[in-house]
Amino acid sequence: MPELPEVETVRRGLSPHLEGNRIEKIEIRRPDLRFPFPPDIVGELTGQIIREVDRRGKYLLFRMENNSILLNSLGMSGRWTLTGGKVSFTPGTFAHGAAIGTGDGPHDHLVIDFHNGLRATYTDARRFGYIHLIKSGISEDEDRFLRVLGPEPLEPNFDATILAQNLRNRNSPIKNTLLDQSVVVGLGNIYVNEVLNRSGVSPRRISSSLVKKNGKPGTQLELIVDQIREVLSEAIDAGGSTLQDFRGVSGDDDLGWFPVNFRVYGREGEVCLKPGCSGVVRRIVQSNRSTFYCARCQR
Structure with missing residues (x-):
């Protein structure tokens, strides 16, 4: 999707x-x-x-x-x-x-x-x-579709403080929470897997545990926000990942190649590609969706 x-x-x-x-x-x-x-x-x-x-x-x-x-x-x-x-x-x-x-x-x-x-x-x-x-x-x-949407992750005003406000009372796993479009928009299963791997955060981690007691974002939550921006920007530059044969206005046909940058998604049993890690990618199911992560570098 x-x-x-x-x-x-x-x-x-x-x-x-x-x-x-x-x-x-x-x-x-x-x-x-x-x-x-x-x-x-x-x-x-x-x-x-x-x-x-x-x-x-x-x-x-x-x-x-x-x-x-x-x-x-x-x-x-x-x-x-x-x-x-x-x-x-x-x-x-x-x-x-x-x-x-x-x-x-x-x-x-x-x-x-x-x-x-x-x-x-x-x-x-x-x-x-x-x-x-x-x-x-x-x-x-x-509007019934737009009024429920959370912040845009690539807008300048989106930061870890805003995300912390949306996570502080959430007891669901961070993977599931980031898929909630009322928390932050635009993220789907593919990119959440990649964001969490790059951030070193386990998809099983309880969302509220990433927020300090004073309501401010923890270090790992700040990393998640940074990686959301980086992963989405890289994917946009590549033309996305679920595109079969995007052709640009100028006739470019080399877009839609972000899958070559996947570190964990769809790579069950393979070596984690995060620099410095030699763990093996695992697959679990969360809320009826496949989750790919490395237990060695994601905590």
């Missing part, structure tokens, strides 16, 4: 082509996504200009000039394909994706045509993604 770096990669691929572009026509080709399409999506967005392609956590946000927002969760296999005009590429093809969408494919759900001849098609083979509309006049703090 795409995490923050993959969604950010898609956002960067879409924004140069969609921002400033006027929507001429919207068609719902298949309505059977995870949630029903908003009934007034066509009337609300036809004729609107996309002011900005934004991201909040794992959501894509298409901000319109009338201040309405088209929210998209890519789910497990969602993708956008741009065709027509002067482009024809898919800014991010996920591992479970279907054939490139033209608007007429069996898994093409939403087609948006623009005034300059460009077409954006949302394709979702597994149908776990969804499209949501936030109407003009509705605050993001009032």
Whole structure:
């Protein structure tokens, strides 16, 4: 499932082509996504200009000039394909994706045509993604999907003090807590495994134990925040890790290679790649998800 770096990669691929572009026509080709399409999506967005392609956590946000927002969760296999005009590429093809969408494919759900001849098609083979509309006049703090989200980990104001406030009363394992999108957004199973390994923290560690009695962050929690930033930034630069064949606007096809940097994820029984450690990567299950860690260097 795409995490923050993959969604950010898609956002960067879409924004140069969609921002400033006027929507001429919207068609719902298949309505059977995870949630029903908003009934007034066509009337609300036809004729609107996309002011900005934004991201909040794992959501894509298409901000319109009338201040309405088209929210998209890519789910497990969602993708956008741009065709027509002067482009024809898919800014991010996920591992479970279907054939490139033209608007007429069996898994093409939403087609948006623009005034300059460009077409954006949302394709979702597994149908776990969804499209949501936030109407003009509705605050993001009032929206059911956005109001529950925690801080953005790459924003300048995110630090160990903020994370400590969210952890001080948590008795769940730190691995599970970091996956909670109300604690910090954008982190999924892949990157949490890597962050904890680089920080030297066991995924079984109780979250509140990383916070001092005075409520301030402990040294290891500060390391976790540093590694969250570093791992996510590295993954974004690499084009993410769950991308199958990302092709950039310039035709670059060397993105989506962060897996080569995995130290523990998916490496059960292999030697831990953390510098100075020769431990063996173990796999356990936490909350029905695979956790990979090194018992030697993660405490």
